[in-house]
Amino acid sequence: MRFPRPTLLVILLIIVIFLGIGLIPFSETSVLFFYLALYIVASQGFNLMYGYTGYLPFGNLGFFTVGQYIVAIMVVSYGISPPASIPIAILGAVVVSFVLYPLLRLHGIYFGLASFLVAEAIIAVIEWLPLGLTGGPVGVNLLHSYNPTFAYFTMTSAMAISLVTVYLIHNSHLGLALTALKEKPKVAEMIGINPTRYKLMAWILNSAMLGACGAIAGWYVAYINYDTAYNTNLLLNMLIFPVFGGVGTVLGPVVGSLLYIPISTWGAQYANYFLIGFGLALAVVVTVSPRGLVPAIEDVFRSRKLLKESKSGVNR
């Protein structure tokens, strides 16, 4: 089951466009593209878990929070520059994912609920930490190292790395093993696929992606507080974009982010009225087209191809 080559071309095209946008001066457009890149990375993390292992990482926002606050603490308390503290933040998120490793033993909905509760616990712990470390509700200011252009290119690199990683996984033994575990867990185990090992790999990659998002986002706006690190809007977007676009494919989350971020950015001015519609949209999309847009389009193409083949009498 090889994924068609065009995917790689599309990925390259996206990376080139994002790099190009980085060259224009700081403006509304570059801010939009920064958040597009951010949500593409976050969606790919979600995709690796939900799309490939079937585990709903409802608490992914927790890793984002960890990433943000490690940068905040590193910069303010230890005087490390933000770009240097990003790897530490990613490492921190990975360490947290190791600590949460027992969660992977939970099945289905238990995992979703427990990981969500853990995310709530993470922000509670951060709010409980001494004010000198986290800046309290006021937050910390990173203005002395404010550099949106550098941060933009860092985010774009993160996007490139995550897209290529997921592309490689999709076409590798790992992707196949993960899909097998999702579709037929017992059969997969029987033919020697170690479920915990593969799920752990997806979980670690997911946490690294989310940690990077948090860290780079904190640096980009040069300001971190409880609300930038943990709010319902972030959580909603992180769930909605990949689900709309389609999980289990490389491009689904990208398409979801590209289509819906402009909508969500535009809708922000209508605040709650917009949220009413957006929340209902999530409910409707999950019900009507649970696999999302890209797989639905792929199905259309595949069935057309099959139809053509059957008409021309080609034996498959």
Place this chain on the structure above:
Amino acid sequence: MDPTLLIETLIYGFLIGGFYAIVAFGASIIYGVMKIVNFAHGSFLVLGGYFAVFLSASYGLNPFESLLPTFAFLALIGVVLYTCTFVPRLMNKEDPESSSLLAFFGVATSLEAALFVLTGAGYSSIAYTPPIQSVTVFGIRIAFAWIAAFSVSAVTAAVLFLYLFRTRQGLHIRAIIDSVNEARASGIDVNRTSMIVFAIGLGLAGMGGAIVTLYGEVISPSISFQYTLIAFVVIVIGGLDDPVGAVLAGILVGLYQSIYVLLFPPELVSLALAVLLIASVSIRPEGILRRRRQEQ
């Protein structure tokens, strides 16, 4: 430590646990029968709370009198949602749990935003003065509202258990929880039972909101998440589809929470709940009552 304080903590934990049990009961039967994770449970609770506030402001009903109307109102909403929207379609998905968790997270967001718009983000409560402020037993003072709320919960639980274990419909509900296919094969109308269960579940959530006003606490859209989380911690510990386990787990969580807050920093209560949840599913994944069930 002062023993009176400890006893008081235990009593309060027990009393609030009764309230948790009722809220969780609704989520539990909805999950058990429909395999739907109603992540908007807390939002429906807040909606119920606002309805009770509305009844009090417009018709002068006190929180006790508004309990049944609130139940009826939310149950009606449940019937409408079931018959007119996507809810039944979610049940027939290959992975109804994750889909419904996502879908109802969307519903929760919408509902919360709608309540913000409708109420102007207002914090509302009912200014209700109970006939007596508090009851003192052996030198321990217990607020009347808490006793009242617990009594309401206890009566509701009793009625629900009678319904579940002594009526034909209750039998149908239990049969579906045990095995949908076998229930369907023996002629139980799964669709109709699901509708009733969904209505009761939402009704109980709404009644929970009315009970919150009885405590004299404020109702606001921002508290909905916290109740959703409590409901799910409780039902996961109770075994997800086991209403009896949910009631026991509700009281357990109430006790655990109040003892925790007495001894440790109260800011970290969600950490404590996460630890409890993970410990509980690791030790007793089938729920505290550990009813072994065969894999289908």
